[in-house]
Amino acid sequence: MGNPMLNAEPARAPVPPRLKGSLASRLWRHRKEYLAISPFYILFAIFGLFPIAFSMYLSFQKWDGIGRMSYNGVNNYRFMLTDPEFWRAVGNTLLIWIYSTVPMLFLALAVAFLLNSSFVRFRTFYRIGYFMPNVTSLVAVAIVFGTIFSNNYGLLNYVLNLMGLNSIEWLNKTWGIQLAVSVMVIWRWAGYNAIIYLAGLQSIPSVLYEAAKIDGASTVQSFFRITIPNLRPIILFTLITSTIGGMQIFTEPQVLAGNDGGVSGGGLTIVLYLYREAFIHNYFGYGAAVGWGMFVLIAIFSIVNGLFVQGGPTRGQGVK
Amino acid sequence: MVKTRMVGLCMLILAMIAAGCGSTSPTEKTKTLTLWYWNRSLDDGLIKSVEQKFPGIRINAQKIGGDFKSKLKTTLAAGSAGPDIVAFNDWVSELFVSSDRFYDLYDLGAKEIEPDFLDWKWNFGVTPEGTMIALPIDTGPTALFYRADLFREAGLPSDPEDVHKQLGTWESYLDAGKKLQDHFAGKVKMLDNVNNVYTQANAQSDRIYFSKEDEFIGDTPASSMKNAWNLAVKAAQLKLSGNANAFTSEWSAAMNNSSIASFVGAVWMKEVLEEAAPDTSGKWRVARAPGGDGNNGGSFLAIMKTSKYPQEAFKVIRYLQNPDNQIQSYKNLNLFPSAAKALDDPIMKEKEPFFGNQATGEIFSESARNVKPAYFGGKYSNVNGIVGRELTSVALQGKNPDKAWKDAISRIKKELLR
Numbered sequence: 001m002g003n004p005m006l007n008a009e010p011a012r013a014p015v016p017p018r019l020k021g022s023l024a025s026r027l028w029r030h031r032k033e034y035l036a037i038s039p040f041y042i043l044f045a046i047f048g049l050f051p052i053a054f055s056m057y058l059s060f061q062k063w064d065g066i067g068r069m070s071y072n073g074v075n076n077y078r079f080m081l082t083d084p085e086f087w088r089a090v091g092n093t094l095l096i097w098i099y100s101t102v103p104m105l106f107l108a109l110a111v112a113f114l115l116n117s118s119f120v121r122f123r124t125f126y127r128i129g130y131f132m133p134n135v136t137s138l139v140a141v142a143i144v145f146g147t148i149f150s151n152n153y154g155l156l157n158y159v160l161n162l163m164g165l166n167s168i169e170w171l172n173k174t175w176g177i178q179l180a181v182s183v184m185v186i187w188r189w190a191g192y193n194a195i196i197y198l199a200g201l202q203s204i205p206s207v208l209y210e211a212a213k214i215d216g217a218s219t220v221q222s223f224f225r226i227t228i229p230n231l232r233p234i235i236l237f238t239l240i241t242s243t244i245g246g247m248q249i250f251t252e253p254q255v256l257a258g259n260d261g262g263v264s265g266g267g268l269t270i271v272l273y274l275y276r277e278a279f280i281h282n283y284f285g286y287g288a289a290v291g292w293g294m295f296v297l298i299a300i301f302s303i304v305n306g307l308f309v310q311g312g313p314t315r316g317q318g319v320k
Numbered sequence: 321m322v323k324t325r326m327v328g329l330c331m332l333i334l335a336m337i338a339a340g341c342g343s344t345s346p347t348e349k350t351k352t353l354t355l356w357y358w359n360r361s362l363d364d365g366l367i368k369s370v371e372q373k374f375p376g377i378r379i380n381a382q383k384i385g386g387d388f389k390s391k392l393k394t395t396l397a398a399g400s401a402g403p404d405i406v407a408f409n410d411w412v413s414e415l416f417v418s419s420d421r422f423y424d425l426y427d428l429g430a431k432e433i434e435p436d437f438l439d440w441k442w443n444f445g446v447t448p449e450g451t452m453i454a455l456p457i458d459t460g461p462t463a464l465f466y467r468a469d470l471f472r473e474a475g476l477p478s479d480p481e482d483v484h485k486q487l488g489t490w491e492s493y494l495d496a497g498k499k500l501q502d503h504f505a506g507k508v509k510m511l512d513n514v515n516n517v518y519t520q521a522n523a524q525s526d527r528i529y530f531s532k533e534d535e536f537i538g539d540t541p542a543s544s545m546k547n548a549w550n551l552a553v554k555a556a557q558l559k560l561s562g563n564a565n566a567f568t569s570e571w572s573a574a575m576n577n578s579s580i581a582s583f584v585g586a587v588w589m590k591e592v593l594e595e596a597a598p599d600t601s602g603k604w605r606v607a608r609a610p611g612g613d614g615n616n617g618g619s620f621l622a623i624m625k626t627s628k629y630p631q632e633a634f635k636v637i638r639y640l641q642n643p644d645n646q647i648q649s650y651k652n653l654n655l656f657p658s659a660a661k662a663l664d665d666p667i668m669k670e671k672e673p674f675f676g677n678q679a680t681g682e683i684f685s686e687s688a689r690n691v692k693p694a695y696f697g698g699k700y701s702n703v704n705g706i707v708g709r710e711l712t713s714v715a716l717q718g719k720n721p722d723k724a725w726k727d728a729i730s731r732i733k734k735e736l737l738r
Binding site: 062064065066067075079146147150151152153169172258260263264265276279280281282283286 | 387390393394396397414415417418421562563564565568569570573574577579701702705708709712713716717738
């Protein structure tokens with residue numbers, strides 16, 4: 001080819017020897033780039049990684065938040081697994097999650113489909129309208145819903161009475177509180193998920209729909225045979241985010257029903273239980289343990305969700 | 321050349337801004353004390369007057385919103401400097417375990433002013449070991465709030481003295497409730513909620529959940545807990561409750577719509593009631609509570625050990641809580657005094673139109689004089705919460721009261737082992 005000497009490496013920083021210092025000198029060489037991306041990692045280390053590690057450590061301690069920490073072994077976890085209130089909180093959380101997530105996602109899908117169709121006018125107006133609940137203050141909304149579902153003087157009971165029906169004591173019944181919380185969650189998140197589905201819908205090539213129409217498919221058929229299968233990854237995404245969010249519902253039951261989740265704890269979700277035990281009853285170590293219990297629960301459910309949506313080859317093929 | 325000048329100019333401007341940003345640096349003479357309190361726990365005007373009264377002291381008063389107790393605990397947990405003076409609410413006994421984080425006010429001269437204060441209130445701020453961590457601010461003596469017009473209509477006594485005579489025990493109060501409800505055919509309920517009966521009955525006792533040695537005494541006959549429970553259960557069984565919890569819009573609506581005829585509450589409920597039920601103004605009266613006088617609520621002031629000026633801080637809190645200033649605070653903010661002398665002040669005899677021109681101050685001051693000193697203990701709110709939840713099940717879901725009691729006790733025993 002040519003003089004091998006001329007093909008020697010061009011003059012630049014010496015090739016780092018394969019010693020301990022190689023990583024350091026490589027880091028130093030690209031220090032500007034590392035510095036540029038470091039803010040996130042520094043913040044994450046302080047406010048993300050450290051709290052996670054500390055809460056793992058804390059879950060094995062007994063601590064009232066001010067005094068000295070004392071080693072508590074696995075007592076926190078043992079108490080958690082044998083506490084009927086914890087399991088009731090898990091049950092409540094799951095029920096509220098089912099009541100809210102399932103209708104919410106279907107509603108979001110339907111809304112997105114309608115927003116995407118050609119016969120709807122003023123689409124931007126609807127999009128803004130559906131998304132608005134998501135930007136409202138959670139506490140303010142909970143207070144308003146509290147007056148709607150109020151036992152004796154609520155709006156809902158007023159409407160029922162107008163129709164000649166008896167009032168229902170919504171917030172005094174376990175299922176009533178769960179219903180109220182679920183309605184709040186649906187109200188808040190349907191629009192958000194609808195916008196996500198809308199983005200997904202718009203990425204489906206229209207030739208598929210045109211071909212289906214030529215073949216004589218009805219709207220419903222094209223919905224189940226074209227839309228849903230193509231939206232599968234997005235549905236999975238919204239399902240997982242709804243699961244993670246739904247398992248952590250806290251503000252709605254707390255404002256609606258108080259720190260005990262209302263009568264017989266119908267609204268006592270896991271996070272509300274954690275908050276009560278840690279911040280009101282001063283068991284911070286136990287709170288950390290509950291946090292980790294919640295992590296395990298969410299992980300299990302996310303995996304189950306994933307399997308359910310991605311299921312077998314015939315899943316999502318729709319109505320026959 | 322121009323570039324260096326620009327840089328120099330910018331540096332100069334920055335330096336001037338930085339210099340101007342700092343607050344007036346404390347000189348030899350001025351000492352700055354930081355005060356943490358929540359809205360309406362202290363009179364803002366009174367706090368400002370501190371600087372006039374003590375020329376060498378500056379007060380940095382910070383109103384802490386949101387969860388005050390959590391913020392205080394976070395500061396204590398951090399271990400670093402916090403405020404010099406901090407307000408406590410009635411959860412003061414929860415901080416007894418951290419009594420070493422606060423100055424013992426006895427060491428700063430509190431013994432001198434002890435006779436000025438109601439003894440039972442003073443004792444709340446003293447740990448069982450005898451360290452005083454908190455000075456009283458206000459108290460919450462309880463009384464019976466009732467609708468004189470509804471009582472009269474139902475054939476019950478309506479004059480406060482008569483009400484006290486005839487409805488002086490809880491049993492007679494509950495029986496009168498049945499009479500009232502029968503008269504109104506269920507349209508009016510005697511009381512707001514069953515948990516309040518439980519709370520107020522306990523508030524009248526000096527032995528509730530724990531002995532001074534922190535032993536659980538709730539299931540012993542010496543404690544008021546079982547009796548309070550029985551009264552609350554009776555109220556539930558007689559269906560006397562309007563099922564409205566205080567501080568909810570339900571409660572306000574029920575009061576304003578005359579659906580509830582009475583409730584036992586602390587003096588600070590006056591303001592809550594006046595705001596909630598303006599349409600019923602003039603129809604309410606106050607009588608001595610059935611079962612006796614009690615206290616519910618009330619706050620305190622403490623000095624943190626991290627304070628650099630404990631002597632000055634004590635001077636300030638002593639000033640803030642002297643009898644005259646307490647009367648001022650009562651006038652402006654309805655903070656019922658904890659100073660014994662203030663109870664005799666003529667302001668207590670002022671007539672209040674909302675209460676049909678009754679001087680409620682007379683009832684509440686008499687109540688305040690008779691409260692028995694009680695020991696709450698650090699785990700009071702845990703235990704109270706457990707019982708409250710079981711009581712709600714009995715009241716609203718028909719749970720068997722005996723089973724609920726047994727469940728509550730066993731849950732409490734488990735709780736105390738944590």
